[in-house]
Every structure is written in structure tokens, then in C-alpha cells.
Amino acid sequence: MSRISATFERLRASGRKALIPFVTAGDPDKASAVPIMHALVDAGADIIELGVPFSDPMADGPTIQRASERALKVGTSLRDVLGFVSEFRTKNATTPVVLMGYANPVEAMGLEKFTAAAADAGVDGVLVVDYPPEESEALTAQLRARNLDSIFLLSPTTDEARMESVGRLATGYVYYVSLKGVTGAASIDLTEVAEKIPQIRKHVKLPIGVGFGIRDGETARAIAGISDAVVIGSRLVQEIESSPHDKLLANLGSLVAGIRKTMDA
Amino acid sequence: MQMHDLPDSKGHFGPYGGVFVAETLIHALDELRTTYESLRADPDFVAEFEYELKHYVGRPSPVYFAKRLTEKCGGAQIWLKREDLNHTGAHKINNTMGQALVARRMGKKRIIAETGAGQHGVASATVAARFGMECIVYMGIEDVHRQAQNVYRMKLLGATVVPVESGSRTLKDALNEAMRDWVTNVEGTFYIIGTVAGPHPYPMMVRDFNAVVGRELLTQMPETIGRQPDAILACVGGGSNAMGAFHPYIPHEEVRLIGVEAGGFGIATGKHAATLCAGRPGVLHGNRTYLMQDENGQIIETHSISAGLDYPGVGPEHAWLKDTGRAEYVSITDEEALEAFHLMCRLEGIIPALESSHAVAHAMKMARDMSKDKVLLVNLSGRGDKDMNTVATHSGLTL
Ligand SMILES: Cc1ncc(COP(=O)(O)O)c(C=O)c1O
Numbered sequence: 001m002s003r004i005s006a007t008f009e010r011l012r013a014s015g016r017k018a019l020i021p022f023v024t025a026g027d028p029d030k031a032s033a034v035p036i037m038h039a040l041v042d043a044g045a046d047i048i049e050l051g052v053p054f055s056d057p058m059a060d061g062p063t064i065q066r067a068s069e070r071a072l073k074v075g076t077s078l079r080d081v082l083g084f085v086s087e088f089r090t091k092n093a094t095t096p097v098v099l100m101g102y103a104n105p106v107e108a109m110g111l112e113k114f115t116a117a118a119a120d121a122g123v124d125g126v127l128v129v130d131y132p133p134e135e136s137e138a139l140t141a142q143l144r145a146r147n148l149d150s151i152f153l154l155s156p157t158t159d160e161a162r163m164e165s166v167g168r169l170a171t172g173y174v175y176y177v178s179l180k181g182v183t184g185a186a187s188i189d190l191t192e193v194a195e196k197i198p199q200i201r202k203h204v205k206l207p208i209g210v211g212f213g214i215r216d217g218e219t220a221r222a223i224a225g226i227s228d229a230v231v232i233g234s235r236l237v238q239e240i241e242s243s244p245h246d247k248l249l250a251n252l253g254s255l256v257a258g259i260r261k262t263m264d265a
Numbered sequence: 266m267q268m269h270d271l272p273d274s275k276g277h278f279g280p281y282g283g284v285f286v287a288e289t290l291i292h293a294l295d296e297l298r299t300t301y302e303s304l305r306a307d308p309d310f311v312a313e314f315e316y317e318l319k320h321y322v323g324r325p326s327p328v329y330f331a332k333r334l335t336e337k338c339g340g341a342q343i344w345l346k347r348e349d350l351n352h353t354g355a356h357k358i359n360n361t362m363g364q365a366l367v368a369r370r371m372g373k374k375r376i377i378a379e380t381g382a383g384q385h386g387v388a389s390a391t392v393a394a395r396f397g398m399e400c401i402v403y404m405g406i407e408d409v410h411r412q413a414q415n416v417y418r419m420k421l422l423g424a425t426v427v428p429v430e431s432g433s434r435t436l437k438d439a440l441n442e443a444m445r446d447w448v449t450n451v452e453g454t455f456y457i458i459g460t461v462a463g464p465h466p467y468p469m470m471v472r473d474f475n476a477v478v479g480r481e482l483l484t485q486m487p488e489t490i491g492r493q494p495d496a497i498l499a500c501v502g503g504g505s506n507a508m509g510a511f512h513p514y515i516p517h518e519e520v521r522l523i524g525v526e527a528g529g530f531g532i533a534t535g536k537h538a539a540t541l542c543a544g545r546p547g548v549l550h551g552n553r554t555y556l557m558q559d560e561n562g563q564i565i566e567t568h569s570i571s572a573g574l575d576y577p578g579v580g581p582e583h584a585w586l587k588d589t590g591r592a593e594y595v596s597i598t599d600e601e602a603l604e605a606f607h608l609m610c611r612l613e614g615i616i617p618a619l620e621s622s623h624a625v626a627h628a629m630k631m632a633r634d635m636s637k638d639k640v641l642l643v644n645l646s647g648r649g650d651k652d653m654n655t656v657a658t659h660s661g662l663t664l
Pocket residue numbers: 355356357381382383384385459460461500501502503504505506507572573574618620621646647648
């Protein structure tokens with residue numbers, strides 16, 4: 001069983017939901033990348049989504065765009081990101097890590113080389129934002145061969161036929177983006193999410209994570225009540241952006257721990 | 266499938282093109298694709314488009330023999346397809362008119378567009394005014410400063426220009442920002458992409474609307490010189506004016522198709538926008554195509570004296586025409602383009618756009634080594650009124 005499936009099994013057994021923080025790797029600098037990952041786990045993260053910086057993050061709002069720019073400014077490459085995961089694995093063998101990014105850096109490395117290196121580094125799943133199911137066959141085949149999970153997005157405008165095709169390709173979990181818009185946009189519409197989840201469950205037999213627009217513990221708790229996992233990105237990236245360097249890990253840690261506490265209460 | 270009939274149903278031109286966007290945009294693209302597929306076969310829609318092209322855009326545009334320029338080069342005849350005579354001064358309006366009509370059929374009242382030099386922004390603002398639609402134009406802040414006059418033109422036409430401060434603050438970032446707007450406001454908004462790039466169906470749709478250029482040539486050339494030209498030349502930024510001229514000629518294999526990219530300071534300097542000549546395939550802005558990128562797959566900044574060619578990608582159909590050898594791609598430096606610009610002004614009384622000057626410059630190079638009975642047809646994609654400041658600055662003047 002993959003580390004991701006094992007994590008969801010364990011959570012189910014203890015009646016809890018997954019908390020999945022997203023941060024951009026290399027933001028604000030390369031030296032902080034691995035300490036940030038450990039701080040997230042210590043604060044209660046169940047899975048880490050690690051953003052691979054890209055020069056043209058079309059699906060991201062200003063907050064994550066700026067994170068990408070900061071990471072690129074210090075020269076963070078996909079190779080570096082894989083290095084961060086290897087280093088993280090020397091001290092943590094259980095927390096799944098999912099790489100989330102855009103197609104071009106992955107294609108520049110080459111799909112086969114990338115999936116081999118990702119498996120070696122201890123990556124568990126990959127989400128390429130601009131590979132919808134139709135364009136992702138080659139990558140999913142490579143990932144499957146290495147026992148890595150293929151994570152896909154679903155959106156409020158995804159119809160049932162597409163849910164079914166995502167259900168056939170996806171492994172690990174699926175990620176429902178609850179907003180029409182980019183990351184970090186307005187707040188989430190709980191009623192809409194509550195209506196959509198049962199529809200997704202008809203076609204997708206995997207845990208469902210919900211993200212985009214979740215900014216606090218109360219919302220996380222509400223989302224946890226109707227889904228399997230809560231993804232929080234822009235709010236954490238904001239904390240990284242606004243924290244003085246020597247307070248970064250502490251601030252990020254207490255923010256995530258606070259959300260975890262409210263979510264589980 | 267014949268090359269002329271591409272893309273396939275998923276938007277692929279060989280390994281290029283496709284739909285590389287986040288799930289949030291898939292539905293909007295599906296809706297656009299189905300609508301456009303039915304409209305392109307709808308005689309009412311085609312008639313409406315042709316009416317607007319004739320009475321509003323001013324088509325057909327003439328073909329013209331550049332006699333003195335030809336004599337100066339002393340070889341093959343150089344002929345010009347006068348897209349510079351269109352309303353708003355470039356080929357761009359062929360496409361914005363077509364897309365605005367699609368938007369109307371879809372009941373969308375808000376138009377968004379990206380622009381670099383401002384030509385596509387102006388052409389979008391123009392059709393939005395013509396049809397009473399709201400128009401928002403995204404433009405990199407660097408370009409807002411460089412192209413102040415076009416910014417003012419857009420405002421006069423009632424459009425809102427939004428400066429984009431992310432990334433390299435130029436055309437590619439304006440496109441990213443327009444996509445983000447579209448995802449957010451997808452219900453009432455129509456995104457008019459300005460070139461044959463973006464996710465399917467855009468490369469096909471933008472090509473179809475510009476293909477009026479090549480279709481006119483197919484009848485104009487035999488009428489004027491008794492045969493088809495030996496080669497058609499066009500500048501390539503994203504590639505819409507070139508694709509429009511080339512596409513109807515793809516089955517006419519005796520006609521060479523030559524795309525002219527921006528060589529900037531020279532390919533060897535790395536400061537250029539000659540994507541097909543010096544780039545590598547990758548994925549950007551919703552399609553797979555050649556890109557200017559570093560070894561880590563990050564998109565790099567390009568340079569050209571002409572803002573309209575200053576783009577790190579290129580339409581996917583050009584990528585396939587290159588790989589299959591049906592079209593050839595070359596580059597022309599800033600200096601060569603400027604020289605052609607000045608010669609056109611003084612020998613022909615035509616002030617060409619700096620973009621189009623690249624195609625003229627390559628035609629001049631070719632003509633010298635060809636006999637006088639050969640015919641080179643240059644798609645003169647636009648006029649150069651917008652380039653006065655750039656050219657003056659280059660000559661050490663301030664206007
Ligand atoms: C006159 C003119 N020609 C050419 C271009 C380049 O676009 P494309 O390569 O899509 O024809 C532009 C773009 O602004 C333009 O204004």
C-alpha cells in the first residue's frame with residue numbers, strides 16, 4: 001500500500017481527517033525548505049504538498065505567484081526540490097509528500113528521468129496542474145510503473161463524465177478545488193462543496209481533499225466534516241511571506257497547529 | 266489526416282497543441298470548442314463574418330508590387346499583401362472581429378484580451394466598442410510604459426487597460442493574467458486570444474479567422490500575375506498573420522512558406538525571440554510547442570525591437586509545419602529589420618510595422634540571389650504608425 005493510502009487508512013481508523021498544507025519549495029530560500037517541511041509535520045500535517053516553482057504559474061493567484069518568484073530568484077530547480085524531499089526522508093519515513101507544479105519543468109527533465117528521480121527521492125504523488133486527464137497518459141503510466149500516485153484536480157465545473165474518467169486514472173486521493181478562480185481567491189462556498197462531494201463519491205472511490213479558499217481553522221473544520229482532507233495553501237504562503245526570517249518556523253508552526261486543533265475539536 | 270485538415274479533435278498538430286490547462290478551465294474550453302465547431306459550418310455565421318470584414322475592416326486588402334524595392338535588390342519580384350490597410354492598421358482585426366462574433370453568439374458581454382505592443386488590445390477594444398461590449402485589456406507594465414500611445418487609443422475606445430506586474434511584466438505575463446481573469450469570471454466573459462497560441466480551439470480558431478488572407482491571395486495572385494508566388498513570407502511572433510497566409514497554401518506544395526522570427530541582437534547573443542530557430546518543445550499557455558526556456562524548463566525573457574514579436578512561445582501549428590518541413594523558419598535581427606523599415610518608407614512610401622519589416626528584410630535577402638521572374642509575396646501584417654517612438658529612439662531622437 002502506498003504511503004498516501006496508508007495515511008488515509010490510519011486517519012479513518014482514528015476518526016480524523018487529513019490536513020494537507022501546501023508550500024512552495026525554495027520559498028523564501030533553499031535552506032528553509034526542509035526545516036519548513038519538518039515544522040509542518042510537527043504542527044500536525046498529515047501529507048505535504050510541495051509546490052515546484054515555475055516562471056508562469058497560470059492557475060495561481062498573486063500570493064503563490066510571488067512565492068514562485070522568490071523561489072526562482074534563489075535558483076530553485078526541480079532537481080533541488082527532489083533534493084529537499086530526499087533530505088526530508090532521512091528523518092521522516094512516514095509523511096507522504098506530493099509534488100504539485102506545472103508541466104514544463106517536468107517535461108524539460110524528461111518524464112522517465114523525473115519519475116525515476118522522484119521515486120528515488122521518496123516522493124509519493126505528483127499533481128501536474130496543467131495536465132488534465134486527456135494529456136496525462138504518458139505521465140500516469142510512468143508514475144504507475146514506479147508506484148507513485150497520480151493526483152488530479154476536480155472543479156465546480158467538472159461534469160460527471162469527467163469525474164468518471166478522473167476516477168479511472170487517479171490514485172491516492174483527488175483534489176477538489178472549491179472555487180472558480182485561481183489559488184488564494186475569495187472564500188469558499190460551503191453549501192456548494194457539500195452538494196458536490198456526494199456527486200464525486202459516485203464516480204471516484206478515493207479520498208477527496210478540498211482546497212482553494214480555506215484560510216482558518218473554522219472553515220477547515222467545516223470542510224473536514226464533509227470531505228476527507230483539507231488543503232491549505234495561500235494562507236500559509238502569506239505567513240511565510242510576512243514572517244521575519246528568525247520567526248518563520250515558529251509562526252508557520254503555530255498557525256498550522258492552531259488550524260489542526262480547531263479542525264479536530 | 267492531411268496536414269491541411271489538422272488539428273485532430275483534441276487539438277493536436279502532430280505532437281503539438283492540445284489542451285494543457287487546469288481543470289477549472291476545461292468546461293469553458295469545451296463550451297467554446299462546441300460552439301465554434303458548429304459556427305464555422307454555419308452559413309449565417311460565415312456570411313455575418315464576411316459582411317463585417319468587407320464593410321468594417323475594409324477587405325479584401327490589395328496585393329501590391331513593390332517595384333522600387335525590387336529594383337533596389339535587383340532580383341526576384343517583391344510583392345506585398347497589404348494587411349496594413351485594414352481598419353486599425355494590422356491583420357489583428359480579422360481575428361478580433363471573428364471572436365467578437367463568436368462571443369455575441371455565446372451571449373457573453375464582457376471581453377478580455379492580452380496585449381504586448383497594444384495592436385491586439387486596440388483591435389479588441391475596437392470590436393468591443395463596435396458591439397457595445399465591456400473590454401478589459403491586460404498589458405505588462407513594461408509594455409504600458411513603452412506603448413503609451415496604444416494605451417491611450419484603447420482608453421479612447423472605451424476599454425480598461427490593466428497593467429500586469431507579475432513575472433517579467435510583458436506579454437507572456439499579460440496572457441497568464443488574462444487566463445486567471447477568465448477562470449474567475451468564466452460565465453459572462455469571453456477571452457479573445459491575440460495569436461494562434463493558447464489551448465485548443467484557439468490556435469485553430471485564430472488561424473481560421475486570419476485565413477481570409479491566404480484565401481484572398483489564392484485568387485488575387487493568379488488574377489494579378491497569372492500564377493501563384495514562388496514563396497510566401499510572413500513574420501512570426503505567435504504566428505497568426507503567418508498562419509493566416511500559409512494555411513490555404515499548405516496543399517500547394519510548389520509554394521514555399523517562410524516564417525521570419527525576431528533575431529533581436531542575434532541568435533548567438535541569446536537576446537532574441539526566435540523560438541522555432543533556437544527553442545525547444547515544451548508546454549506553456551495551454552499548448553505544447555517550441556519555447557524559449559532554460560535547462561530547468563523555466564521560460565526565459567526574450568528580446569526584439571518589435572514588441573509584437575517579443576514572445577517566448579509560438580503557435581503549435583507552426584511547430585508542426587517546421588518539424589514536417591512544410592514551412593521554413595529563419596530569423597532577422599533588429600538592425601536588419603530597421604534597415605528594411607527605412608527602405609520601405611523611402612522607396613515605397615509605406616511605413617511598415619517593425620514586425621512586418623522582419624519579413625520584408627528576409628525577402629530582400631532572398632530576392633538578391635533569385636532571378637527576376639521569381640515572385641516573393643510578403644504578408645505586410647501591419648503599418649508602423651505605432652512604432653514612431655521606437656524608431657526615433659533608435660535613431661537617437663525624442664519626439
Ligand atoms: C503588425 C503586426 N504583425 C505581426 C504581429 C505578430 O503577431 P503574429 O505573429 O501573431 O502575427 C503583431 C503583434 O502585435 C503585429 O502588430
